[in-house]
Amino acid sequence: MSVDLRYSELDLELRRSVRAMLTLHSPWQRVLTNQDRPDDATLWSRLATEMGLAGLAVPERLGGGGAGLRENAIVCEELGRAVAPVPYLASAVVATQTLLACAAERWLTQLADGTRRAVVVVPVDTPPGPAGVRPAPVGVHAGPAFGPGVRADDHRLTGTVPGVADAATADLLLVPTVDELWIVEAVAAGVSRSPVVSLDQTRALTDFSFDAVPAYRIAAGRAAAGALHWGLTAGAVLLAAEQYGLAQWCLDAAVDQLKTRYQFGRPIGGFQALKHRLADAWVEVTQARAVARYAVGVLADADPGAGPDSEAQVAAALAQAHCGPVAVRLAEECVQLHGGLGFTWEHPVHLYLKRARTAAVAFGGADRHRSALAGLVDLPPG
Amino acid sequence: MSVDLRYSELDLELRRSVRAMLTLHSPWQRVLTNQDRPDDATLWSRLATEMGLAGLAVPERLGGGGAGLRENAIVCEELGRAVAPVPYLASAVVATQTLLACAAERWLTQLADGTRRAVVVVPVDTPPGPAGVRPAPVGVHAGPAFGPGVRADDHRLTGTVPGVADAATADLLLVPTVDELWIVEAVAAGVSRSPVVSLDQTRALTDFSFDAVPAYRIAAGRAAAGALHWGLTAGAVLLAAEQYGLAQWCLDAAVDQLKTRYQFGRPIGGFQALKHRLADAWVEVTQARAVARYAVGVLADADPGAGPDSEAQVAAALAQAHCGPVAVRLAEECVQLHGGLGFTWEHPVHLYLKRARTAAVAFGGADRHRSALAGLVDLPPG
Amino acid sequence: MWKDRLSSLVTEFLAGHDPEVIGRTEFLRARFDAGLAWIHHPVGLGGLDAPRELQPLVDGAFDAAGAPGSPPHRNPIGLGLAAPTILRHGTPALRKRLLRPLWTGEEIWCQLFSEPGAGSDLAAVATRAVRQTDGGSGAHTAGWIINGQKVWTSLAHRARWGLLLARTDPDLPKHQGLSYFVCDMTAPGVEVRPLRQLTGDAEFNEVFLTDVRLPDELRLGEIGEGWQVARTTLMNERVVIGGRPVPREGGMIGVLAEAWRNRPDRRTPALHDELLRLWVRAEAVRLTGLLVRQQMVTGDPGPEGSAVKLSYAALTQAVSGLELDLLGVDGLRHDDWSLRRPDRVDMLGRTPGYRYLRARGNSIEGGTSEILRGIIAERLLGLPTEPRTDRNTAWKDLPR
């Protein structure tokens, strides 16, 4: 409970440099002009390699930045704010944290400078949890197995995984089977990826199929489950930072619009009904920041190898239960407060709306995180 | 679906006469000055006997008005609007309809002119349902028995029933046991009633205990269950009419307040944030009217002896699922829009708030009615 | 009496016009001329001065015979907005010229009202209509020159005519300096460009008007009384949007209910309760629509229509959002982001994502929910207006 929710001077400096780069190199129009590409490779190389942000959480001795999740969070806030189409959350957070939890140094070294990208091959709506993977049916919060779509046979993987986010350009695939965690080269024979026409134009989905693909096992049993649990928990928390960034942009954009749009002879921001709605929105966004900052702080102080402790699980569930709906609501409100303009293709807010909607489903969604909380804080269902 | 949701000329005439009487004889201050009495006996006799409204739904050949639930609904709307402390819903609707379903003519004759009052002795939050009585545990919408608190032994009743609404002055008690329905004289030896200090100052609760009280059996088995189901369904629907009336008063009072209260040099009703809230409130109240009118219309066309058919059950569940929350929200909004004045004992709105809260629990509450709908319209839980 | 007369007129008409034999357009023209189009219209304008509430009887009789009627979705603005406006404000010549091809669908209509700077504040339109002057004498001639830009114009790319609101006197306060025209969409200087929405589709257009010449005969109402004419159009707009009768589980709630029934694997207790709440709300909105229609004895639209539109928009948005929550990853699969130009909105086809995105427009198009709340507060509840600074100022001097 002694988590400092403020930004440090270093945080603010990191934010300034990331924001300056994104402003220059990731204007939202690029998404619409690059629609045939699933993500922005040029932007990735600036962010990951030139700025060294891919390996922020990788230890220095493995070629990384030696920082951690707090710094990742600053980057994620800015990526959310810019709806930037780069697989940072998938590679620099979820895959990196999963590998950290496995102490899989060989691959961490490859990710550290951003020249290679990795992804954990699970459907985008997979919640963290001791048993991971598919959303459990009603009332069941932990199934007996994870990675049910793929099986291993003599170090070769066969099976399918639908709807993996930010996976189209990954070089390394971390593939869970029922009780093991494998690593696969994306170019290996037998891997096929089909791009999905995705609702979110800044975070595309990919369907995978594996046909006897040679694989290397990096963890098994409890270690594999623990690593996956950690990696997905980190993803849920850092997604909350991204959701906060997205919501904050929506608030700022709505405020700007209300100050500059005149109707009835005055700026519409002077109309009380709109003012009160924006006041409520400010409260929500500020709460989202506090909740996300708390979760990042708790997770940053925990040990990946030990898996998320109880408070880290509470903080992560809280972050997703709160921030997902806030991002969606802010994006919806931002569309509405822009009136006709917000309903067009030519204004960026639709990209925020689509991203917020995908994010609201990612890592399980608010509903499943509330259910997870019920178990963690002793509020059992009937 | 061909239900006419409008008021007929006769409806409007009945409303005018009830409203005029209540305006004259049931000012809200009477509730506070009569606090030691559970209901207003003088008002009851005007309403029931002088105006002949207690027996509205009793056939003319039994001394009643030969009208039906549509006319009861007009009275209930007005009673809600006036937060009148009379046991009309309990006696003239629930008990009367239960007796009608049993074709228990002897007692209907007693109720017809309002000189005697009856009550179905179940806790106020008992939902209608094939098995009636206590709210079922999670996932169970129909238990095997009703009236579990009282048992019959050689035509004598023994047991307890807590929290019965509008029962303090009833003359006839309709008491369900596990599979039978009995009638008891309230003055019989062995009946004891304890008044409950109730949140709702216009609808007091009473705890009952029975110690070998002589009773007359009016129905058994499926007939008893069907009659109770019908009576409580009618109660749920007519309560919705009352809730609509209550909500409409709250809206009207808020509008009046906003037109006459000046702050910042102008009527506060000219402030846009408040206008938009009242517009939303108007929509909700109008919806509550449509939903309640629909349910009254469906039920009025059904046959008590056959029990509620499927559409009557849907309409009743819909009415309670919708109108209960609307009444609470309108009362809460009415308090807020009156500012400090709404928070005082000296303004009537608190009586509406308390009544709306009790009504929100009565006959099961919105939550249980939504669950009932799930079964009725094929939207099963997970 | 009217009932019998209408029945026999329809029978008689069908006896003389076999829809199997005569072409569709010819049949509709003949039906119009027989007064069996809008029966409450005057004789000669598609009607018989018959009671409006008997229209369903006539339409039903033609339907039963398999005969064509005017397809409402082909010319929605013509039938819903242009026809009542022309009937009320048009000169005899205009009514005669415009109503028949409108009803038969031979001439499609669009609405040239909104502008980039005049959305909710529609009376602020800046499109100028200037009296054409004779080059030599400087005297007014019988025509107008129009310049300006309109936006959110559905069907402009198919329309023969447009309902045009334009400013004829910028020195007057904004409501007073407007006039109302029928715009010939084939006139030189009318340029229509597709306007793409967040769905990727371009249902709407931008319309650029550059030195468009319109004869004075195409004016509706007096010069300077354009706002009064526009109100007739607007009142009808909200009825068109909010007033359709729907059966239980009609519309998007039915799609959601089916998704729930078909996907037991995605159900959770929380989603179940949200679904039930929306199901209840959908019934409340539906029954309120029924109530409003039952009360609308005269057939005249009132402010209650605004309330129905308001709650319908919010419901549709909530329902489509819950569908996405329910479907999880499956709801994130879209069909196509390429530019399409649909003639009408099909909320029930396509993907859940499309439904969700398109529903965002329900609270913006045809009067934003904010404007509708103001109408309810002032016209149904009688709450006071706010202090306004723009009512008595010359339009040209308003801050913008």
Add this chain to the structure above:
Amino acid sequence: MWKDRLSSLVTEFLAGHDPEVIGRTEFLRARFDAGLAWIHHPVGLGGLDAPRELQPLVDGAFDAAGAPGSPPHRNPIGLGLAAPTILRHGTPALRKRLLRPLWTGEEIWCQLFSEPGAGSDLAAVATRAVRQTDGGSGAHTAGWIINGQKVWTSLAHRARWGLLLARTDPDLPKHQGLSYFVCDMTAPGVEVRPLRQLTGDAEFNEVFLTDVRLPDELRLGEIGEGWQVARTTLMNERVVIGGRPVPREGGMIGVLAEAWRNRPDRRTPALHDELLRLWVRAEAVRLTGLLVRQQMVTGDPGPEGSAVKLSYAALTQAVSGLELDLLGVDGLRHDDWSLRRPDRVDMLGRTPGYRYLRARGNSIEGGTSEILRGIIAERLLGLPTEPRTDRNTAWKDLPR
């Protein structure tokens, strides 16, 4: 350095003043005189000019020794509102006279701001303060005569002093004609009547002021600058209400969670999800309070305090409502409707119905939620103010 000095000062003080031996009031007076009351206050006014953030260190040291501190709930308006206002705007003589007995709790304070006609629009107060004139010459003397009615005055029936906002010039616009006084609640003409709330309790009072005479020495700030002084009071009010630190499940959410744990018979899936939503929201409100406090380096209250109060009020109302939904018939049992006069609000004792009713006041007292939203919109988001008609009009000419 300050840390060490304060520690040794406390140790030294405690060595000389055994709380077991000296009476409570005497101990507190001595602590005040030693500068260990409000350490950031000037020397002689209960402080040592020490950094404010070290106050918890000093309080903690006294607590650890079992020594008394100033009990905040005994004199909340004195400590929370009167002290900062007097410190900032009081004359040296007033500060000297008033602050010590305020801190020791010997003199209780109340706030005479709101009036029946001046609630949200506080600057509209009508209570008049007129310069006392000499009967013969008509010249001003040194005193004031007060007439008017105040409302919502908690603790007035126990208070020695009141913070009084009164109108000294009705011919000026409303913000300019106000002055600020310390009202002697024992003066003739001060009448305090209990004001009953919807809970049945009378926490508050109405205060009738009839020809109350106050010496000019009791004025805070210049004549006509009462509004500026009142702002100091109001800023501190919102901090007092919204800023308390709470542990997880502290406050009403904890009561609700316990009710849930204790009543498995009343649980339903829908209530479960609502409970979890409120639990999440309670954490969000709590963590936001923590964030606001961490950012409040200087200890000065800002508009963020308004936001915390706003969301705290809404949360408390929702939580207490859900408690009633959960308990069903059991939640409808109340304890007592007789008139009580509690000195402070105990939300966690009494019945669920009491909690629900009392929580309605959270969004009204100390600035309504509507006023707070306006503050957030204008001061945190920089949105424009609405057109106002009341700022430049003489108070006496305002419509009311």
